[in-house]
Amino acid sequence: MMSNQSRFPGPFLDTYGIGFSLYQMSRNNWKQRTIAGVSWNGQEGKAYFFNPDGIALPLLPSVAKLPNVLREHRTRMQPACVVGSGVFAMPNSSLEALSSSELSQWVTYWFVEDHAVYANCxxxxxxxxxxxxxxxxxxxxxxxxxxxxxxxxxxxxxxxxxxxxxxxxxxxxxxxxxxxxxxxxxxxxxxxxxxxxxxxxxxxxxxxxxxx
CATH class of the missing domain: 1.10.287 (Helix Hairpins)
Incomplete structure (x- = not known):
């Protein structure tokens, strides 16, 4: 679970210093290091960021600053939805255990269009x-x-x-x-x-x- 535990500049903290970043038209974007979206629980301040392949990323959200990014960068959103697979994703057992009201607290935002190009191509x-x-x-x-x-x-x-x-x-x-x-x-x-x-x-x- 990626929850906000620390104060830090910016809308998210790259906990491993990998270099994950939002998609930028003016630079080379490497697919696995691009933040394509986030599943966000605004009530609890919890988030699961993911890349274009839907793999969850080890990032911590800033409760105060992430909402601005959601407004400025989202291309679409889907309520009652949690996206992400892999080591840092919400476990399937936890996702399946969510009640309808609990799932409704989650909203997934996409920052990148499906047709976006990556430097890997x-x-x-x-x-x-x-x-x-x-x-x-x-x-x-x-x-x-x-x-x-x-x-x-x-x-x-x-x-x-x-x-x-x-x-x-x-x-x-x-x-x-x-x-x-x-x-x-x-x-x-x-x-x-x-x-x-x-x-x-x-x-x-x-x-x-x-x-x-």
């Missing part, structure tokens, strides 16, 4: 990668002249009059420079994707009670 991550690579390409093209001037001297070439002229070598190797930077960007992002997906899977297994 290969297509979603691919779109993110292309956006980042485009930015890296522009930055590499912009920075390249200064990088070349710092690392390479100008070349002295003879003029038809016999005088020596300075030839600007700034853009020699531009294509290679951009290619190397964008390829490195892709490698870093691929490593991040693999790392985050593995972490999300470990969290899902833990929440489900699969410790083997």
């Amino acid at each position: 290969p297509d979603t991550w691919s779109a993110h990668v292309e956006l980042q690579v485009t930015g890296e390409r522009k930055a590499a093209e912009h920075n390249y002249p200064n990088v070349r001037r710092i690392n390479l001297p100008t070349v002295q070439t003879p003029s038809p009059s016999g005088q020596s002229l300075q030839q600007d070598t700034t853009y020699v190797g531009l294509a290679q420079w951009v290619r190397e930077n964008t390829e490195e960007c892709r490698r870093i992002l691929q490593a991040q994707y693999e790392r985050e997906c593995a972490e999300d899977q470990r969290i899902a297994d833990w929440l489900r009670g699969c410790t083997a």
Whole structure:
């Protein structure tokens, strides 16, 4: 049972410091760490938060601050309903033992639409990668002249009059420079994707009670 036992800033306390958070359009949202909704008993100050897969999360609610989140972020609600499975969910025996009046004290709120996208999805991550690579390409093209001037001297070439002229070598190797930077960007992002997906899977297994 997730009940309010402590004072803390914010509408909920991430008791294990996992990084659970509400869905944000401006960032990468990893599915198992996204708070998709909460089953809330406002009379007793008790709550069961859950992720998009309906797995309960180990979060403590703030009785004073959570109601504001419910008003601002809910996409739908269902009275007399408790959602959640896994280690931190309400036990089935407790749920089945609730009387009609006791169940009526619970309301479930959803914060995320069913069609929401998550960074775990290969297509979603691919779109993110292309956006980042485009930015890296522009930055590499912009920075390249200064990088070349710092690392390479100008070349002295003879003029038809016999005088020596300075030839600007700034853009020699531009294509290679951009290619190397964008390829490195892709490698870093691929490593991040693999790392985050593995972490999300470990969290899902833990929440489900699969410790083997």
